[in-house]
Amino acid sequence: MNTIRENNVSDRALVDRVLGGDTNAFRLIMKNTEGLVGQIVYKMIRNPSDRKDIAQDIYLKTFQKLDSFQFQAKLSTWIGQIAYHTCLGYLEKKKLVLLDSVTDEEENEVLEKLNHTVNPFVNDIESSLFKQELSAILKTEIEKLSPIFRTLITLYHQEEMSYAEITVITQLPEGTVKSYLSRARKLLKDNLLLTYQKEAL
Amino acid sequence: MKNKHLTDEEIQLYALDADACAPALVAHIQHCAHCQQEVLTYQLLAEGIKTQEKAVFDFDLADLVMEQLPQPKPTSDRPILYMIGGIMAVMIVVMGELFGSSFIGLFAYAQPILIGLVLTATIALTAFLGIDMYQKYKAQMKALNYY
Ligand SMILES: [Zn+2]
Numbered sequence: 001m002n003t004i005r006e007n008n009v010s011d012r013a014l015v016d017r018v019l020g021g022d023t024n025a026f027r028l029i030m031k032n033t034e035g036l037v038g039q040i041v042y043k044m045i046r047n048p049s050d051r052k053d054i055a056q057d058i059y060l061k062t063f064q065k066l067d068s069f070q071f072q073a074k075l076s077t078w079i080g081q082i083a084y085h086t087c088l089g090y091l092e093k094k095k096l097v098l099l100d101s102v103t104d105e106e107e108n109e110v111l112e113k114l115n116h117t118v119n120p121f122v123n124d125i126e127s128s129l130f131k132q133e134l135s136a137i138l139k140t141e142i143e144k145l146s147p148i149f150r151t152l153i154t155l156y157h158q159e160e161m162s163y164a165e166i167t168v169i170t171q172l173p174e175g176t177v178k179s180y181l182s183r184a185r186k187l188l189k190d191n192l193l194l195t196y197q198k199e200a201l
Numbered sequence: 202m203k204n205k206h207l208t209d210e211e212i213q214l215y216a217l218d219a220d221a222c223a224p225a226l227v228a229h230i231q232h233c234a235h236c237q238q239e240v241l242t243y244q245l246l247a248e249g250i251k252t253q254e255k256a257v258f259d260f261d262l263a264d265l266v267m268e269q270l271p272q273p274k275p276t277s278d279r280p281i282l283y284m285i286g287g288i289m290a291v292m293i294v295v296m297g298e299l300f301g302s303s304f305i306g307l308f309a310y311a312q313p314i315l316i317g318l319v320l321t322a323t324i325a326l327t328a329f330l331g332i333d334m335y336q337k338y339k340a341q342m343k344a345l346n347y348y
Binding site: 026031055056059063134138192 | 210
């Protein structure tokens with residue numbers, strides 16, 4: 001609780017400075033939030049040159065809208081929301097696929113295969129080589145996810161955000177966030193096991 | 202104890218937040234090797250994601266954005282100060298023209314201490330109005346700089 005209050009105090013001080021005409025304070029806001037914005041932009045947008053334009057667009061929008069920020073969330077979460085929706089708008093304009101669609105049949109097929117084999121990791125878990133290999137496979141599998149699943153997984157597991165914070169960023173109902181995350185983890189787990197088995201053969 | 206294996210959602214919940222699980226589920230997992238393996242896989246997955254390299258911008262975003270922001274202009278305060286001063290001077294002259302004769306009459310009869318009082322009040326009021334006008338102008342200019 002204390003950290004939230006402290007964050008809010010410094011958020012407020014920074015916002016007041018920018019609104020009072022101290023444009024340089026905006027640089028500080030950018031430095032504080034660039035990490036999160038970077039994660040969102042990289043997970044949502046594949047094209048490097050588009051990332052550059054979109055990232056600038058996100059902060060120009062933030063600057064313009066700053067006087068409407070009500071401090072109902074952390075400033076970084078609010079900026080995350082602008083980032084996510086700017087990327088989403090871009091993807092929608094380009095008519096790119098936003099979500100993974102897993103049909104039940106596909107899922108069952110994968111399950112069938114997996115249930116006949118013992119979890120292939122169990123004997124390897126302790127070795128550091130295994131961890132490296134797992135990490136590399138995982139990187140590829142995360143890349144294969146749709147933009148929204150990839151972003152949700154990153155926000156929850158890497159940025160360690162709560163469901164409530166992710167709800168603010170995505171403006172999706174909490175139930176939807178939970179169910180997307182659950183599906184994304186399942187996809188990752190199944191694909192991870194399949195790839196690991198293939199590579200072990 | 203629950204006899205059927207846990208659903209995938211239950212496994213995920215246990216792997217990520219065991220405290221949030223119903224005691225019956227916990228009891229099942231503690232006695233079921235299959236479910237334990239599933240939990241372990243999800244825990245490995247979570248750790249694997251957490252330790253992935255974080256994406257960072259490979260260009261100086263702050264510089265790119267800063268040069269596009271409206272810079273606070275060094276606003277010169279002089280013209281507006283001259284304007285306020287000018288308006289005040291005109292008002293004093295007009296007042297003098299209109300009420301000059303009564304002022305002279307007033308000076309002739311009123312006590313000096315009363316004149317002093319009236320003059321002080323007038324100057325204070327004029328100064329107050331002038332400062333207020335100037336502050337409103339500043340605030341408006343600041344608002345304009347943003348859009
Ligand atoms: Zn079981």
